[in-house]
Amino acid sequence: MRRTVALLAAVSTVLGLTAGPALAQEGDVAWAVRTASNTYGSDRSSYSYAVNPGGSARDSLVVANRGAGPLRLSVYAADGLTTAAGQLDLLPRDRPSRGVGAWVEPATGTVTVPAGRTVEVPFTVSVPADATPGDYVGGILTSLAPPDPTARVAVERRLGIKIKLRVGGDLAPALAVEDLRVDWHGSAAAEGDARVTYTLHNTGNAVQSARQAVTLTGPFGWFRTDATAIAAPPQLLPGERWRVTVPVAGVAPAVLLTATATLTPLVTDESGSTTALRPVTASAHAWALPWALTVLLIAGPAAVAGGVVLTRRHRRRRTAREQARIQAAVAEALRGKAEAV
Incomplete structure (x- = not known):
């Protein structure tokens, strides 16, 4: 049939x-x-x-x-x-x-x-x-x-x-990663959830899809977390864009997170064979601070500033008391000298 x-x-x-x-x-x-x-x-x-x-x-x-x-x-x-x-x-x-x-x-x-x-x-x-x-x-x-x-x-x-x-002519497939962003939402616990978003843009002249990988790391590449089960994008026609959202669970509060999206463009030729092209990457950063550290970062400088203010106030009071004692002693000495004359 x-x-x-x-x-x-x-x-x-x-x-x-x-x-x-x-x-x-x-x-x-x-x-x-x-x-x-x-x-x-x-x-x-x-x-x-x-x-x-x-x-x-x-x-x-x-x-x-x-x-x-x-x-x-x-x-x-x-x-x-x-x-x-x-x-x-x-x-x-x-x-x-x-x-x-x-x-x-x-x-x-x-x-x-x-x-x-x-x-x-x-x-x-x-x-x-x-x-x-x-x-x-x-x-x-x-x-x-x-x-x-x-x-x-x-x-x-x-x-x-x-x-x-x-x-017919020169085939120039190209795929760009645009507007990449990352958000981290944590709690008092040690880990939180992140969301990475970006746009795939077919900037070439061939119909393309892509393999996608998203990784989050802390400073110096520590606390690496890889996203899993990223849905494949559709076959994008030349000039088209596709918005991607990738949730990532169990991300450590590494203070400063770096999200990296790696896209491997896939192009299908006239015979139906698919070819993987050179990967393209893009990165973005976001703060990932646990509550305890956030409180410490806020309260620590406040406590130091408060201690400095109290110390200075105590010193001023002590200096004033010392000056008052000296002035009283001088006045007492002058009265004794006047009575002796």
Whole structure:
């Protein structure tokens, strides 16, 4: 059985591409899409092309009507994006595409499929001569317009297949770690919990993921603690960012903590092999003071300052008493001398 790939979405919120057998159904309306069997393959889960600037590729989308009556669908392409949930999705129809969505041209903008039949829709991928080398991701979609165009909430049911396009030229994968921060929250106990946050930024021109490692240490590398079970980030498209939060338990109050994030970029080539690139790192610092030490650091200088003030006050009082005693003795001596005369 041929593999199908589907996307079901509302106009305002695209739900994402899924691989494997799938079906869109609304009452008696049901349809599926799959890749055509041709020189590219007979059992593909998605479309993948390598095209040089100025070149093109031709392929087809197969639409199957599983409903009881004829089905009329719109056909168009859209650029891909990564959602906040880490899923690949496609731009809504009312947002302009600048890559795959702009370069993929279906042979027809609408298709009518008789009940129980399939129709093949050819399309062409035309890469501009001035296209920047690198990876582009999008998809080709079939869309069922809402039955009532005057409805206040218009829901567009869509099915589509992912298209990955690599434009020929120098591939320059690069991943940056940005805005790294660390917070430590301790108690009277010896250890506390830390939270490390940072942003992964795909600054290259290839789709990338990464292996992640986070380490916290005190001064001179003492009291090392390694984070465990860091969730893998999604495949980030060129230019995309992904925010990462890593909780770390059992971190010693080492006074000054250093958090280091090490990211190993992972790039997949056209054959499906994944290559690990040179790791990139970033560091940040935070205070980690236990309560006892914090109290000591606050109370110690206060106690010293208080002792200095008391000592000075005692010295002033003692000096005043000594001066008063001397003055009294001098006055007594002068009175004795006057009486003798």
